[in-house]
Amino acid sequence: xxxxxxxxxxYAWEHTESDGDLLQALTEETHAxxxxxxxxxxxxxxRFLKLLARLxxxxxxxxxxxxxGYSALSMxxxxxxxxxxxxxxVDPVTCxxxxxxxxQSPHGKKITLMEGAALDSIAQLSGAFDMAFIDADKTxxxxxxxxxxxxxxxxxxxxxDNVLWSGRVLAPEDESDHAIAAFNEKVKNDDAVEAxxxxxxxxxxxxxxx
Ligand SMILES: C[S@@+](CC[C@H](N)C(=O)[O-])C[C@H]1O[C@@H](n2cnc3c(N)ncnc32)[C@H](O)[C@@H]1O
Numbered sequence: 001x002x003x004x005x006x007x008x009x010x011y012a013w014e015h016t017e018s019d020g021d022l023l024q025a026l027t028e029e030t031h032a033x034x035x036x037x038x039x040x041x042x043x044x045x046x047r048f049l050k051l052l053a054r055l056x057x058x059x060x061x062x063x064x065x066x067x068x069g070y071s072a073l074s075m076x077x078x079x080x081x082x083x084x085x086x087x088x089x090v091d092p093v094t095c096x097x098x099x100x101x102x103x104q105s106p107h108g109k110k111i112t113l114m115e116g117a118a119l120d121s122i123a124q125l126s127g128a129f130d131m132a133f134i135d136a137d138k139t140x141x142x143x144x145x146x147x148x149x150x151x152x153x154x155x156x157x158x159x160x161d162n163v164l165w166s167g168r169v170l171a172p173e174d175e176s177d178h179a180i181a182a183f184n185e186k187v188k189n190d191d192a193v194e195a196x197x198x199x200x201x202x203x204x205x206x207x208x209x210x
Contacts, residue, residue: 001167003199012044019043023073026101030068034094039067041135041161045201046074049133049159052206053078056157058130063087064118064144065136065161069098069111075133076107085111086125088118089136119143127151135161138176141183149192152209160187164203 004012019027023046031037041049053061053075059082061075066089076085089095095115102108114121118136122144129151134144141160148158163169163184168177187195187207195207 003164003167003202016044016047019046019074022101022105023070026068026070026073026097029097030070034068034097041071041074041201045161045204046071048200048204050074050078052157052159053131056131056155058157059083060129060131061085062122062125062129062132062148062151064122064132064134064148065089066098066113067091067094067135069101071133071135072098072111072113073101073105073107075131076105076110079107079110081110083110086114086121087111088114088116088121090115090117119147122147122151125151128153128156130156132156132158133161134158138162138165139179141179142186145183145186149209154209156209158193158205158207158209160205160207162202163197163205164199166202169203 027040030040049071058079063072063085066072066087072085072087079085092115095113099113102111130153132148134141163180165177165180169181169184172178172181187205193207193209195205198204198206
């Protein structure tokens, strides 16, 4: 399901700041060489994540789901020079691509890539984080939330991607559909947070820890 008319989406894209040559090269390489290139967040969501990082004054960010590194580099741009972004992914093929682009970016020195199952990586971390971005295997969304929320500072922001899941949350069928629908209910009923679900791209939950 496309939520936004294509012409409107293009208009919004054209009126969003450029993501620059390096991220455009990363996007092209991802589409040319990697499976499921549509997983890459892209210009509107990437610039939005960078803006969120700036708005919360983030100094430490945790990302679950690096893929080829687009969203990590986007958020790293929103960090100060001494800021830190830890990003987790289990796929060595896409991690290798991400590392190569981190090395080429002036913001790459802020990024640490933890390769392996994200729940194991999170268990090795201590807080506090100012911002987190969850964008990995959908069946673990609830587990990622439970593991990350205690690591967030009060006022910290968790952004969660694909919470509309192309509309399948309305009539869940498979395991991922049910996991995202259950995750959305969990957040809605959690008194520890304030949450707004945005219809940007495939749905972004913006969750602020009280
Ligand atoms: C939607 S993609 C992330 C896209 C990325 N944020 C971007 O903007 O390009 C999801 C990623 O989650 C990773 N992933 C899936 N299961 C995982 C797990 N258990 N632990 C860590 N990463 C996992 C996949 O390897 C994949 O690269």
